[in-house]
Amino acid sequence: DTAVSQTPKYLVTQMGNDKSIKCEQNLGHDTMYWYKQDSKKFLKIMFSYNNKELIINETVPNRFSPKSPDKAHLNLHINSLELGDSAVYFCASSPNGGSEQYFGPGTRLTVT
Amino acid sequence: DQQVKQNSPSLSVQEGRISILNCDYTNSMFDYFLWYKKYPAEGPTFLISISSIKDKNEDGRFTVFLNKSAKHLSLHIVPSQPGDSAVYFCAASEVGANSKLTFGKGITLSVRP
Numbered sequence: 001d002t003a004v005s006q007t008p009k010y011l012v013t014q015m016g017n018d019k020s021i022k023c024e025q026n027l028g029h030d031t032m033y034w035y036k037q038d039s040k041k042f043l044k045i046m047f048s049y050n051n052k053e054l055i056i057n058e059t060v061p062n063r064f065s066p067k068s069p070d071k072a073h074l075n076l077h078i079n080s081l082e083l084g085d086s087a088v089y090f091c092a093s094s095p096n097g098g099s100e101q102y103f104g105p106g107t108r109l110t111v112t
Numbered sequence: 113d114q115q116v117k118q119n120s121p122s123l124s125v126q127e128g129r130i131s132i133l134n135c136d137y138t139n140s141m142f143d144y145f146l147w148y149k150k151y152p153a154e155g156p157t158f159l160i161s162i163s164s165i166k167d168k169n170e171d172g173r174f175t176v177f178l179n180k181s182a183k184h185l186s187l188h189i190v191p192s193q194p195g196d197s198a199v200y201f202c203a204a205s206e207v208g209a210n211s212k213l214t215f216g217k218g219i220t221l222s223v224r225p
Contacts, residue, residue: 004155043156043201043215056212090155099144099205099213103155 003027004104006091012110013081020077021107023091031055032074033092033101034066043090049074081111115139116204118216126224131189133219135202138183142204146213147176147187150199159200160187192223 004025013019025032033056034046048056052068063079078085088108092101117136125131133147143164148156162169162176162185169176175188189196202216 041217045212048212058212092155099146099203100158100161101213102158103148105153105155 004091004093004102006089006104006107008107009105010108010110012112014112015081015083017081018077018079019081019109020075021089021091021109022073022075023104024073025091025093025102025104026072027093027095027102029093029095029102030071031094031096031098032068032071033094034074034076035090035092035103037088037090037106039087047074047076078109081109083111085109086111114216115142116202116214116216118202118219120219121217122220122222124222124224125192127194128191131187131192131196131221131223133187133189133200133202133221135185135187135216136183137185137202137204139204139206139214140183141206142214143207144205145176145178145185146203146205147174148201148203148215149196150201150218156201189221192221194223194225197221197223 007022031050033048035043037043046060047066049068065077068074088106090106091104094101146161147159149159150156160171160174162178178185199218201218203213
């Protein structure tokens with residue numbers, strides 16, 4: 001009964017491809033997030049959704065498009081993948097947009 | 113532009129001793145601070161937090177101290193245990209920022225048996 005789950009855990013793909021990462025939380029939280037942890041280990045927020053509505057978009061290239069079909073899911077679609085997109089992507093959720101966020105296990109994306 | 117800084121990349125302590133992990137921040141609008149713990153191949157796990165109206169918060173072996181004037185916080189773990197070996201991230205959020213968290217780079221703590 002994983003609280004925040006992500007699929008896939010590992011993703012290896014070639015430049016130019018389009019890929020999606022899925023996230024689901026069973027905590028009943030209203031707010032979900034996507035973070036990117038780059039090679040320098042910084043965790044940086046990309047997007048935040050509250051009840052399916054986008055509330056944070058941190059100047060991420062528009063090749064990245066989050067989609068929230070319902071408040072338990074927040075998927076991340078990436079078009080035209082580039083080498084610099086290689087990173088670990090973490091999904092998270094929180095109740096009522098609180099700062100105490102619960103993270104998924106991460107998806108390691110490698111673009112070759 | 114690092115608003116949250118964890119300047120020591122690693123710390124090694126003996127089991128049973130105190131671990132002190134430091135964090136500095138530059139944004140005076142930050143009003144809530146959190147520590148997350150991360151094991152390899154897992155996501156960060158919330159550990160403890162402190163509001164800017166307090167200067168100390170304690171939860172079992174973990175205590176966080178906040179010095180607002182110095183823009184500095186620290187996490188104390190006592191006694192340290194081998195299972196505490198992990199990467200510890202300091203994070204902060206500011207008023208009205210829709211709970212956006214700004215993370216530090218993390219400190220790798222190793223507790224020697």
